[in-house]
Amino acid sequence: MVTDGRREHHGDEQAVAVVRTSVEAVFREEHGRLLATLVRRFGDLHLAEEVAAEAVEAALRHWPVSGVPTRPGAWLLTTARRRAVDRIRRDHNLALRLAVLQAEADRADPAPSADGDQELPDDRLALFFTCAHPALTAQDRVALTLRCLAGLTTAEVARAFLVPEATMAQRIVRTKRKIRDARIPFRVPGIDELQQRLPGVLQAVYSIFTEGYAASSGPDLQRLDLAEEAIRLARILRRLLPAQREVAGLLALLLLVHARRHARTGPDGVAVLLDEQDRSRWDRPMIDEGCALARVALTGGPPGPYGLQAAIAALHDEAPDLAGTDWPQIVALYDVLLRVAPSPVVALNRAVAVAMRDGPAAGLVLLDDIAGDPRLRTYHLYPASRADLLSRLGRHADAAGAYRQALELAGSEPDRDHLRRRLDAAQAAAATATD
Incomplete structure (x- = not known):
């Protein structure tokens, strides 16, 4: 009997765990839409957040008993709305503050049916x-x-x-x-x-x-x-x-960059730069989707900054290796991006692309041109990029100094480990040249 009781208790615990997982999944998916609908109706973000949280708590109590409803998002919305109305009735000051907003929302948003089966409007x-x-x-x-x-x-x-x-x-x-x-x-x-x-x-x-x-x-x-x-x-x-091309450009850019995620760190967790990444580990379906969206972003008018960055990312992702990358086209895109959305980081990335097209000396000249920009003083990729070009020019002692500067600015441990290895290599090369 004790064993059966334990089994029964264990089964109950499992059922609660399954429901809790369902609630969390629903809340994660519906949270923004639920909150947006509540804000539109009641006009108060803080109130909307509190009653949304209370609705989730109610789901955790009721769903293990009654089961997950067919339309869980609508259940949460109806429950949250009722909680909000109860609060407004209890809190006279809150009721006064929200009265006008409530009246306006009621005109725009008819009262929901009591069964909770209505679809959530998308106010996100x-x-x-x-x-x-x-x-x-x-x-x-x-x-x-x-x-x-x-x-x-x-x-x-x-x-x-x-x-x-x-x-x-x-x-x-x-x-x-x-x-x-x-x-x-x-x-x-x-x-x-x-x-x-x-x-x-x-x-x-x-x-x-x-x-x-x-x-x-x-x-x-x-x-x-x-x-x-x-x-x-x-x-x-x-x-x-759907008609905003820069929205397509942003999504394209995120997908094209995120597609390289599995190749960006080695087995030891250290950062792996683009030229050393195993491109077979890149997410090809994600790249295909990103390239299609990039074409949308670049069609139908002057390109925006996200569309241009997506086009650059697509050229990187479609190249078989670093040598096979279309660097002239990438430089041309950076030229346009500098006109559309000038920034020191864009200028830095353009200098690196020019170095790949015309050689490290040409890139170093461009990096020196932007050295005085105060926005680059805390950006570790600026001295790291200089260090890389100096190493390629055989100026290993100067490269070591730039790597030290980058190491002081880098925040994450994988970046710091990568820079330490580059610094050690530059110092060793400098010592060999001296000998």
Whole structure:
């Protein structure tokens, strides 16, 4: 009997675990849409987050007993709405603050049916523009996008920013308060404003991917969880804004770069540069999808910065090896990119491409031309690139000095390990030349 009881208890635990996994999967998939629908209806991001969390807690209690509903997202929405209405009824101040917003939302959004089977309207595009409003700082935009649209917990967002959870919680609260107090509208901008606001939305998603592609610090070169969340968000944007070529360009760029993820580190975890990567490990279906999207981004008008970067990434991904890369075309694309979106990082990447086309001396001249840009002072890839070109020119002592500078600036351990190896090789070559 005891054994049977234990088996029964173990079976119950397994059932709860399965349901918990289902709830987490549903919440991850539906979080942004659920939150956006609640914000549209009640006009308060903080309230929407709290009742969404309460709906998930309710699901964890009820679904093990009643089973996962046919439309779990709709179940969560109905439950969250009821919780929000209960809060508003209890809180007189909240009711007063939301009264006008509630009336406007009711006119635009008919009351849902009681059975909870209605489909969730997709208001995520409005939430994208709210989270990426120009009144917010760049870091706050990224943090709020991760929290509200990617569905990351505050602890996960804090890890992405490498700050304590309490610090991130305060930042998110302040940002949501700023949205409320500044009465930042929850809406998709009109066609005239859209083109001005869209780059901020794309930049928020790209910033998430950048941290995932090359972690600013820590034991790993890549944060695949962040990179994949950015791709998921870019796919949502692509579905919601199919006519925007720069959205296609952003998704293309992320896919073409992420396709190399498995080859970017060696068995020991050390970074592997493009010229040394095993290209058979690149994700070919992802490359094919990215190339198709890049063609969309470059068709129908002047190319934007993400479309141009996607085209450069496609040339890298389609090349059989470093020597077989179309460097003249890459340099030409960088020339256009410098005109469209000038930045010291673009100038740096163009200099490296010129070095591949015309030789290291030509690239070094271009790197020296931008040496005084203050934005490169903390960017470890600038001295690392100089060191590489100096090594190719046989100036090993100078290369060692540049590698030391890059090593001081690098954040992640795989990057630092790679630079240490390059520094050791440069010092050995310099010593041999001296002997």
